[in-house]
Amino acid sequence: MLEVNNLTVQYGAIKALHGISLRVSQGEIVTLIGSNGAGKSTALRAISGLVRSAEGHITFDGQPITNLASHEIVQRGISHVPEGRMIFANLTVQENLKMGAYLRRDSDGIAQTMDYVFATFPRLREREKQVAGTLSGGEQQMLAIGRALMGQPKFLMLDEPSLGIAPILVKTIFEKIVEINREQKITILLVEQNAHRALDISHRGYVIETGRVILHDESKSLRTNPQVKSAYLGG
Amino acid sequence: MHTNAKRWLMAALIASFVASYFSARFDQYYLGLAIDVGINVMLAVSLNLINGHTGQFSLGHAGFMAVGGFAAAKLTLLTSDAYFPLGLLLGGAVAALAGLIVGIPSLRLRGDYLAIVTLGFGEIIRVILQNSEFFGAATGLTGIPKLTTLCWTWGSAAIVVYVICSLVNSTYGLGFLCVHDDEVAAAASGINPVRYKVTAFVVGAFFAGVAGALYAHHKRVLQPDSFNFIKSIDIVVMVILGGMGRTTGVIIAAILLTLLPEFLRGFADYRMIIYSLMIIALMILRPQGLFHWTRKNAPNQ
Numbered sequence: 010m011l012e013v014n015n016l017t018v019q020y021g022a023i024k025a026l027h028g029i030s031l032r033v034s035q036g037e038i039v040t041l042i043g044s045n046g047a048g049k050s051t052a053l054r055a056i057s058g059l060v061r062s063a064e065g066h067i068t069f070d071g072q073p074i075t076n077l078a079s080h081e082i083v084q085r086g087i088s089h090v091p092e093g094r095m096i097f098a099n100l101t102v103q104e105n106l107k108m109g110a111y112l113r114r115d116s117d118g119i120a121q122t123m124d125y126v127f128a129t130f131p132r133l134r135e136r137e138k139q140v141a142g143t144l145s146g147g148e149q150q151m152l153a154i155g156r157a158l159m160g161q162p163k164f165l166m167l168d169e170p171s172l173g174i175a176p177i178l179v180k181t182i183f184e185k186i187v188e189i190n191r192e193q194k195i196t197i198l199l200v201e202q203n204a205h206r207a208l209d210i211s212h213r214g215y216v217i218e219t220g221r222v223i224l225h226d227e228s229k230s231l232r233t234n235p236q237v238k239s240a241y242l243g244g
Numbered sequence: 245m246h247t248n249a250k251r252w253l254m255a256a257l258i259a260s261f262v263a264s265y266f267s268a269r270f271d272q273y274y275l276g277l278a279i280d281v282g283i284n285v286m287l288a289v290s291l292n293l294i295n296g297h298t299g300q301f302s303l304g305h306a307g308f309m310a311v312g313g314f315a316a317a318k319l320t321l322l323t324s325d326a327y328f329p330l331g332l333l334l335g336g337a338v339a340a341l342a343g344l345i346v347g348i349p350s351l352r353l354r355g356d357y358l359a360i361v362t363l364g365f366g367e368i369i370r371v372i373l374q375n376s377e378f379f380g381a382a383t384g385l386t387g388i389p390k391l392t393t394l395c396w397t398w399g400s401a402a403i404v405v406y407v408i409c410s411l412v413n414s415t416y417g418l419g420f421l422c423v424h425d426d427e428v429a430a431a432a433s434g435i436n437p438v439r440y441k442v443t444a445f446v447v448g449a450f451f452a453g454v455a456g457a458l459y460a461h462h463k464r465v466l467q468p469d470s471f472n473f474i475k476s477i478d479i480v481v482m483v484i485l486g487g488m489g490r491t492t493g494v495i496i497a498a499i500l501l502t503l504l505p506e507f508l509r510g511f512a513d514y515r516m517i518i519y520s521l522m523i524i525a526l527m528i529l530r531p532q533g534l535f536h537w538t539r540k541n542a543p544n545q
Binding site for chain 2: 096098112160
């Protein structure tokens with residue numbers, strides 16, 4: 010479904026990615042793990058067109074999407090939940106979700122997807138009319154995922170969904186990621202520092218260090234790989 | 245909300261028409277002041293789209309106003325009074341074109357850097373006008389027919405408020421707030437931030453141009469010097485004081501800040517000191533703006 014070949018990204022004189030290649034097939038959950046600054050987020054940003062790639066090719070469903078504008082990439086069915094404060098703080102929960110369906114014109118379908126999002130994250134329904142800036146960190150993360158789902162993506166990229174969130178909500182969010190993948194048949198590319206959880210729910214994983222893919226394998230093999238265990242799983 | 249806004253627009257249009265009907269009996273000083281208020285409301289509300297809703301920082305609003313004013317005044321001077329309505333549209337259109345030209349650097353710049361570019365733009369406009377014989381060089385344009393009435397001004401102000409309110413409250417217009425809140429998240433949702441930022445500049449500049457055209461036919465004299473960056477700052481202060489992105493607050497602030505310096509005239513030399521102190525005090529006590537309140541509900545509920 011998604012194929013990345015020899016992708017290089019530069020921020021000024023500094024190379025953040027030194028030609029990484031990866032592949033995600035239909036229906037999979039694939040994770041990128043690695044330490045801070047390894048280039049995981051940069052890879053997602055390059056795929057969704059938020060940063061320009063200097064070299065390399067990205068194809069999605071067989072079509073080249075390298076360096077398209079981000080709204081054109083969203084149109085093709087790729088949604089990106091960026092890292093950090095990623096909601097529209099001055100808009101209500103409902104308006105945030107509506108903006109996720111910005112490129113859709115089918116109002117009935119939009120209402121249906123919104124019902125699905127509310128069913129997946131009941132907490133959001135309770136807060137429907139609330140201004141999003143007043144939500145807790147975990148609720149904001151649910152909202153960001155919900156907003157991405159509103160665009161009816163075929164392919165969903167999640168950047169650090171567990172960052173700065175209460176542990177109990179982290180568990181819920183990971184369960185929902187699996188549910189979205191299974192029930193909605195949405196392919197997922199997950200960037201996560203919490204390698205334990207990421208390898209638990211994913212089918213395959215790529216280990217990235219200083220802008221290079223150093224290892225890729227089935228997640229269950231990565232979990233027992235001595236190199237991964239000592240570097241990312243705490244021994 | 246939408247029908248409500250339409251009702252408000254009709255009420256405001258009728259009120260300005262009625263007020264205009266009786267305006268012959270008004271004291272000329274107060275009538276002039278009422279027109280100043282209308283023009284400043286237009287300027288502040290249109291700048292609020294750029295600086296408030298979309299979260300950019302433009303210091304070039306006086307430049308857009310000047311472009312509109314000079315274009316419209318030249319048209320009525322060269323032709324006849326009958327072309328005044330056309331002059332208003334021409335002023336708006338020329339200013340919108342200027343807005344497009346300034347809007348383009350806004351794709352790459354933000355915050356302080358954008359402010360400096362727009363500030364430079366305003367100054368370039370002023371210097372070009374000052375050196376152009378066609379626009380009367382440093383003396384500017386004089387003998388402009390007095391065509392701006394209370395009805396034209398308040399009517400236009402009502403339309404500006406209506407158009408901008410409907411724009412930002414529409415589903416399309418929520419995009420302005422999204423770009424303001426988080427540009428990356430907006431882009432990731434399929435919103436094109438570039439388009440919104442340029443649209444804000446073009447629409448904001450259009451209305452500033454119309455305000456400039458009204459101003460020209462109100463004061464009857466246009467000097468490039470009166471559109472210096474102090475004028476831009478005045479408008480920015482109205483927006484900040486009113487509460488960025490809050491149309492009602494910005495309207496009230498524009499009215500207050502137009503009337504206040506006039507009422508402080510009795511204090512002669514001290515009036516600017518008092519005025520400045522009041523603004524400093526407000527910024528310390530109410531940094532979110534005088535009339536900032538949070539949006540409670542979704543606009544269409």
